Amino acid sequence: MFETLTDRLTAAFQRIGRKGRLTEEDVDEALREVRRALLEADVHYRVVRDFVATVRERAIGEEVLRSLTPAQQVIAIVHQELVRLLGEERVPLQWAPQPPSVFLLVGLQGSGKTTHVAKLGALLKKEGRRPLLVAADVYRPAAIAQLQTLGQQNDLPVYAEGPNADPVDIARRAVAHARQYGYNPVIIDTAGRLQIDERMMQEVERIKAAVNPVEILLVADAMTGQEAVRVAEEFHRRLTLTGLILTKMDGDARGGAALSIRAVVGVPIKFIGTGERVDAIEPFYPDRLATRILGMGDVVSLIEKAQQQTSEEERQKLQEKVLTGSFNLEDFLHQLQQLKRMGPLTQLLEMIPGVGQLIRQQQVQISDDEYKHIEAIILSMTPEERRNPDIITYSRRRRIARGSGTTMAEVSQLLSQFKQMQRMMAELGQAAMGGGRRGALRGLLGGGGNPLAALGNGGLDGLMGGLPTNLPSGSLPRRPPQPPPKAGKHAKNKKKHKKRH
Numbered sequence: 001m002f003e004t005l006t007d008r009l010t011a012a013f014q015r016i017g018r019k020g021r022l023t024e025e026d027v028d029e030a031l032r033e034v035r036r037a038l039l040e041a042d043v044h045y046r047v048v049r050d051f052v053a054t055v056r057e058r059a060i061g062e063e064v065l066r067s068l069t070p071a072q073q074v075i076a077i078v079h080q081e082l083v084r085l086l087g088e089e090r091v092p093l094q095w096a097p098q099p100p101s102v103f104l105l106v107g108l109q110g111s112g113k114t115t116h117v118a119k120l121g122a123l124l125k126k127e128g129r130r131p132l133l134v135a136a137d138v139y140r141p142a143a144i145a146q147l148q149t150l151g152q153q154n155d156l157p158v159y160a161e162g163p164n165a166d167p168v169d170i171a172r173r174a175v176a177h178a179r180q181y182g183y184n185p186v187i188i189d190t191a192g193r194l195q196i197d198e199r200m201m202q203e204v205e206r207i208k209a210a211v212n213p214v215e216i217l218l219v220a221d222a223m224t225g226q227e228a229v230r231v232a233e234e235f236h237r238r239l240t241l242t243g244l245i246l247t248k249m250d251g252d253a254r255g256g257a258a259l260s261i262r263a264v265v266g267v268p269i270k271f272i273g274t275g276e277r278v279d280a281i282e283p284f285y286p287d288r289l290a291t292r293i294l295g296m297g298d299v300v301s302l303i304e305k306a307q308q309q310t311s312e313e314e315r316q317k318l319q320e321k322v323l324t325g326s327f328n329l330e331d332f333l334h335q336l337q338q339l340k341r342m343g344p345l346t347q348l349l350e351m352i353p354g355v356g357q358l359i360r361q362q363q364v365q366i367s368d369d370e371y372k373h374i375e376a377i378i379l380s381m382t383p384e385e386r387r388n389p390d391i392i393t394y395s396r397r398r399r400i401a402r403g404s405g406t407t408m409a410e411v412s413q414l415l416s417q418f419k420q421m422q423r424m425m426a427e428l429g430q431a432a433m434g435g436g437r438r439g440a441l442r443g444l445l446g447g448g449g450n451p452l453a454a455l456g457n458g459g460l461d462g463l464m465g466g467l468p469t470n471l472p473s474g475s476l477p478r479r480p481p482q483p484p485p486k487a488g489k490h491a492k493n494k495k496k497h498k499k500r501h
Contacts, residue, residue, distance in 0.1 A: 006293055008037035013075050013294075022070040027059045030074065042225030042256030047085065047263045055081050079290050085259060086286035091243065091268035094214045099184040100132070102175060102211045106204055106239065107219035108231060109192030112247040114143055116219050116273060117189040118150035119281040120245075123271075124185065125156060132183035134174040135160040136167040136207070137191040147189055154278055157183065167191065167203060172210045188213070195234035208239060215242045217270065222246040225256035232265045243270035246284075250274045258289065279341075327425055329386040329418060333378045340371050376404035377414050389415055 012033035016026055031052050038048045058081075059074045095101045103120070105113050114137065121131040133151055135158060137143040144160050151158035159174040171188050178186045190207065193200035208216065218235050220228040228246075235241055246258055249272045262269060269284040321327045378386060380403035385392050392400070392415060401408045 005037055005041040008040070009034060009078075009294060012037065013071065013078075016074065017071040022074070024060050027056065027074065031056055031059075034078070038259070041259070044226055044229060044256070044260035044264050047260050050263075051081060051085060075294065079294055082259075082290035082293060083286045085263055086289055087262045087268050087284075088286060090283060090285050091270055092283075093270065094242065095185075096214045100175060100178040101185040101215070102213040103185050103187045103215040103217060104171075104190065104204075104208060104211070104213040105188065105217050105219055105245070106190050106235060107192060108194060108221070109140070111192065111219045111221045112273060113137075113192065113219045114146050114189050115150070115276075115278075116245055116247060116271075116281065117147060117187050118154060118156065119273065119278050120271070121151075121156045121187055122154045122278050123281055125154070129185065130183050131156060132174065132178045132186050133158045134171060134186060134188040136170045136174075136188050138163045138165060138167055138170070139191045143189070143191070150278065168206045168210050171207045175211050186211075195231055195238070201238055205238065216240065217243050217245050218267070219245045219247060220257065220261070222249050222257045222272075226260060228257040229260045229264050232261055232267060236265055236267055241265075241267045243268050245269075245271045245273065245281075247273035250280070327422060329378050329381065329389055330383070332418060332421075333375065333386070336371060336374060336378075373406070373410075374414060377401075377406055377411055380404040389418065 012030050015033075016022060016030045034055070035048055035052045038051065039045065055074075055077055058077045093101075093103070105117055105120075107113050117133055121133050124131045133147055133156055135144040135147045137147075144163065148158050148160060150156070159170075159177055161170050161173070167190065174188065175186055178184065188207070188211070190204055191200065193204065195201065216239050218232055218241050220232060222228065224231075232241065232244065244261060244267055246261075246269055249258070258269065258272075261267070272282050272284050272289075274280045274282060318327075318331070321331060377400060380400045381392070385396065385400075392411075397408050397411045397415075401411050404411075
């Protein structure tokens with residue numbers, strides 16, 4: 001997310017960071033790079049102009065240029081202005097005083113409306129709501145079937161009347177159905193439409209008049225940059241939008257739409273879509289996105305993702321295992337499977353400060369196949385071997401390697417890394433016992449009682465063998481390096497020949 005912009009801004013700030021004292025010329029030079037980076041990221045030119053002018057006015061003050069760490073002060077100002085640009089604080093969904101609350105999703109064809117109706121429904125269901133999805137897109141072939149399939153997969157009710165019904169009538173009757181059966185909210189999927197298509201725009205205006213939605217959310221493709229801003233302006237003029245859902249943020253290396261849309265249109269971003277899975281949707285927090293843009297990661301969101309995968313009871317049990325030193329490979333496999341549910345590994349690594357940029361600089365390819373690699377080894381063990389890895393002898397390692405399609409060296413490497421992780425967790429447990437047992441342990445485990453939630457503090461080392469600071473260029477090796485072959489007869493003769501000459 002925003003990799004290109006992040007790398008450009010980081011490079012600009014690294015240059016001024018090498019200087020002890022800053023002059024106005026130094027600040028201007030850095031801001032020229034910031035301006036260029038933002039324009040190349042397809043940020044609206046008016047937004048760039050105002051942003052750079054505000055940062056410069058604040059950055060050339062006496063308290064900044066004469067401070068002990070002027071470069072850090074400038075970065076702090078840029079961060080504050082980015083947060084202001086993105087909207088200061090999270091804007092939650094509005095709810096009607098009398099249920100059901102109606103959420104109307106609109107946008108262009110292909111922006112991801114149908115998928116995000118299901119995503120939003122699944123997110124609200126996790127919060128204890130009873131959402132009703134409404135299939136009011138009668139024009140796109142299979143749109144109704146797509147929403148019904150997503151509803152079945154996620155145990156979400158879908159109201160549909162087929163492709164021959166009028167969308168306005170569908171929406172009106174869906175709200176009456178929700179009121180009768182106690183559903184709240186009602187999330188309406190509408191057909192994709194161009195903002196210049198007068199007939200289709202009039203139709204969505206009639207839907208709005210018929211159901212009186214508390215939220216009109218524009219689903220916009222973040223990868224379209226300033227075009228998303230123009231679309232939002234016209235939809236806002238016709239419908240008075242209350243919020244935006246920016247989709248395909250995981251593929252947006254530039255960030256123009258996210259940085260421009262609030263400032264130009266004046267409508268808050270409420271959610272961002274970060275992938276194809278139904279749980280790949282996040283509430284939008286301006287301060288968290290600003291830290292990601294500046295390459296500072298987003299450990300808070302990472303910990304929240306980890307906490308969503310476990311119940312309080314599971315976290316308590318896990319804490320006890322860590323405290324007593326009984327954390328075993330079965331527990332580790334369970335944690336690994338939870339990590340898989342948190343999302344793609346590359347997205348998780350981007351949330352760790354500095355790691356994402358390091359991976360890009362070294363051109364390392366991280367694949368989710370690494371999960372399968374480790375899972376295969378552990379699943380090839382017997383339950384007794386998982387509970388007590390010390391009993392895994394040479395012959396058992398050979399059997400595990402054959403069963404998992406790996407080598408004995410890989411099995412040995414995993415067992416060695418797991419023992420290191422056990423020792424680390426034992427030390428954490430002892431430290432926690434020393435003072436404020438549970439509170440200390442919860443802090444050491446990243447706030448979630450989950451060893452994998454502590455990714456930002458090195459927890460990944462125990463999982464994947466760690467990302468070394470001197471990452472090799474090219475792909476991350478799937479196999480551990482093999483020992484060189486023993487010197488044979490010819491090699492020995494070659495050595496003797498070298499000594500003679």
